[in-house]
Structure formats: C-alpha cells, structure tokens
Amino acid sequence: MERTYISELKTNIGKTVRVRGRVDTIRDQGKIVFMVLRDISGKVQTVSWSGGNIEVFNIVKALIPESVVDITGLVKEAKQVASGYEIEIQEIKIDSVSKTPLPIVIEQPYSKNISNLDKRLDYRWVDLRSQRNSLMMMVGTEILNRFREYFIDNHFVEIQGPRIISAASESGASVFEVKYFDRKAYLAQSPQFHKQMGIAADLDRVFNIGPVFRAEKSFTTRHLTEYTSLDIEMGYIDSFKDVCRFEQEAIKYVLKGIKEKYGDAIKTVFGVEVKVPEGDFPYISVKEAKEKLSKEGIPSKDTGDFSPEEERAISDIMEKETGCEFVFIHDYPHKRRAFYHMKDSNNPEFALGFDLFWKGLEITTGAQREHRLEHLIESAKERAIPEESLKEYFEYFEYGCPPHGGFALGTERFLMKLLDFGSVLETTYLPNTPNRLGKLINVKKTK
C-alpha cells in the first residue's frame, strides 16, 4: 500500500491507510493505548485496545518514543480528539528503534526546559525534528526557491563560481588556505570576481547561490565561517539605485510567496506576522543616518560605518518614520568599501554602493562596480593590493565590459530576521563557526 502523509488523513476518513513516521508520544491507559505519530506534515493520534488486535496492542504498549514505525490502520471520526479523527491501528511494523532518553529535548510549544543551543547543534538531527525547526527548514527552501524564480523571470542566468580559487580574492578578510595538489589554494570568500566575469561574458545578468568561506574568528549571533551567499550581478545599469530597486522587488516577491505559503504557520509557530512591504524602501545617506542617531542620543564612534547598536537604532527610527522594516543606506566613504565599488564622480570620497538593513541587521552590501580598467587599477593601488594577485580579475575588463552592479545577501541572516530567530547558528542546517566544524566541537584540541 502507498504511504499517506498525515496532513492528507482528513480526506481519508473511513479508509484504510498506511502512514509512516515517528512515535511522538505514548499515552498508555492500561487496556487502551494512544500513540501520537508524527511525520513531516504533522501529527495524528492512533489508538489500539486490548480487546482488538492483541498482537498490535502489545507492540504499541512497548514502543519507545522517537522510534520509526510503519502503520496500517483505519482512519475514523473521533469526536474526543481535537482534530476530529484518529487512526485505529491494524498492523504495525517497527522500522527503527530509538535509544532513550534523548540527549536533548525536542522543542514543543509548551517546552520549558529547552536544551542549550550548542547541545542542540551537537545533536542537530534530533533537534531538527521539532515543528519549529522543520518549518524553518521549509521556509528556508521557499526563500531560495522564490529568489531563484524571480531572477530567472528577470532574464538572469545562474552561475556556479568556483569555490576553490588560486588567489586570495578581494578585501583583507582572512581566507582559508587549502592544499591543492602541490600548491596552495584558497576557499572563496565571495563569488564577486566570477560574477563580474559573467558580465564581461555577456550573460547580461547572473546570479550565484552557494557557500562562501570567511576565516574570521567572529563569535556573534550573525557570523559563520561558512555560509550561503545569494549573489547577483546585473549589466547595463545607470546607477546603483537600479540594483537597489531590483533587490527591493525581489524581496517583495519572496516575502509575498512566503506569506501565501507559510504565513499562517509562521504566525502560529513563531508568532511572527510576515509583512510584505509596499512601495519603495527608504533611502538614507550615512550622513543623514548619523544625524538621526545623534538626535536620539545614540553614540557613534565611527563616521563611516555603523555599530550593531546603531544598526538597530537606525532601523527602529526609519521604521517609525516610514513604516518600512527595510532601509537602504548609501554614501559610504569609498575608502571603507571594497576597491571595486565605483566612486561617485561628483564626490570621489563616496562610493556608489549601499547596504540594506532589515529589522536592525545588515543583510546586504551592494554597489555599482567600476568597469573601467584604469580606474579599477588605480583603486587597487590606493589600497596597496598587489597588482599581481588581481591580474586575472583585471583581464576580465580588457576586452570590453558593460557597466554593471550587484549585491550579496546573507541567506541565513535573511531567514533569521524573517522568523525572528536569535542567531544564524539556528537558521543554518549545520553551522560552521571558529570552534565548530559540524558536530566536531573543540577544533583546536584536534590540531
């Protein structure tokens, strides 16, 4: 018999079905046992009596929670049950027995003692069984699906830049060195140069969704050493604002889709209302932002960038002023941005780039790129970046390159903000951080 998902049972009342999944809870009443079965689509109560199939009854009575079972039974109406129906088990097969007790608590809506995050990550495959986490994974899937859909509908071509590269790319951010046969190589910190190659290759608009690596010892709720970057680059723009507008529309499209598909579930499980922004996201210059912060008495140590406190405050201020959770910040000093950002010809101190903040967190950096080789070389010189390390990159501009710009969005950060999680470690399937490689904790000791 074919398997029926638990979510489909309500249309199968009166029928015999096969359901497969995990033993969620057992309520043994002596001569009647209720067992709640769980699969990816939901939960259902099953019932068996001592007066019914005694063989089945004995197996159910002895089940260990979190074991995997294969059940055939009759779906019947049951007024006593909240859902209105239950399954009377006719056959049961145990596919896999769970050890007990579990090493962590699987989070329930009523959970009081939720295990610590690091312990949960050690047993991530158990942790992800919770409704909260499986919904988080499904929403994450839909986010990438919608972005990809939007890009393809807007003439984008998908590329997969190499993750192992020969020269440490772009800024001073530390890179992971790897052994590549008999030479040194590096893990890509960003697909930036290869996106731009796509523009020089006349692919016109390209996107790249994939892992990037940062060898930074950052212990925060928003940094990972490996994360999934959503990168785009678009040709023939007139201004970085074309890039902003594109990103804004893409985000609206994504959030609209999420709201339609998961809005109710997100509201129930996370208590978060998915808001689809209307109209344009506000733009504000660094200078204006600093003035607003100063009025609110928020201290500033740096005129060219924002501290996390300032990021949160400026988001709050702008949301109150405009009702929008998003805000674009522009007119950053060029010397504080990547060398490939184009300079503002009216004021070369400024870069034609932007950051996008969402609910107090930077989720994107973008810019119009410098496509004129002489200017690009000059910018690299200003940063004292050895020309030799950029030789290959510079060549992309030698045979003509359209004006272009793009952005990178941190997908884990996006999901974190959407569902109001406290850390990107929670919105990553298996987060890598300076002290954690998958389940392998305490990396230093194994050196």
Add this chain to the structure above:
RNA sequence: GGGGUGGUAGCUCAACUGGUUAGAGCUUUGCACUGUCACUGCAAAGGUUGCGGGUUCGAGUCCCGUCCACCCCGCCA
C-alpha cells in the same frame, strides 16, 4: 582578537559567608488505569560538580592555569 557572565544528574536549573549523605522539575525505568491528548497516581534509578593544579582540618563554593558555551564589542553577509 578584546571585555563580561557561566560550566553541577540524560535535559533545565538550585545549593546562603567554605562545613554532615550535592537537591528539585522534566525525562527515563517499573507497577496501576478502556478515551487519554503537556494523561494521571505510586515507586525507583540517575552525580569523577568541564579538565589540571593549588590553598584549607574541610572546596560545587576561594586562588592559578586551561578548554568550552553564552552576551557585548571588533570584522562582516
């Protein structure tokens, strides 16, 4: 990398100024229960107090070192 807080049972935590046998809730195990649904009731099990050293008659508690986690900062997406 800098600053702060912490590490005690499978999980979440308590243990006063250093003082008898380190406690509780949940989980687990056993028994009872034919309509439970965060089942209930009774009973039991469960500990090298992160690791290494020191002070003391005596250390979960104080000191030094070390590892790890969490929060804040730096770096960024």
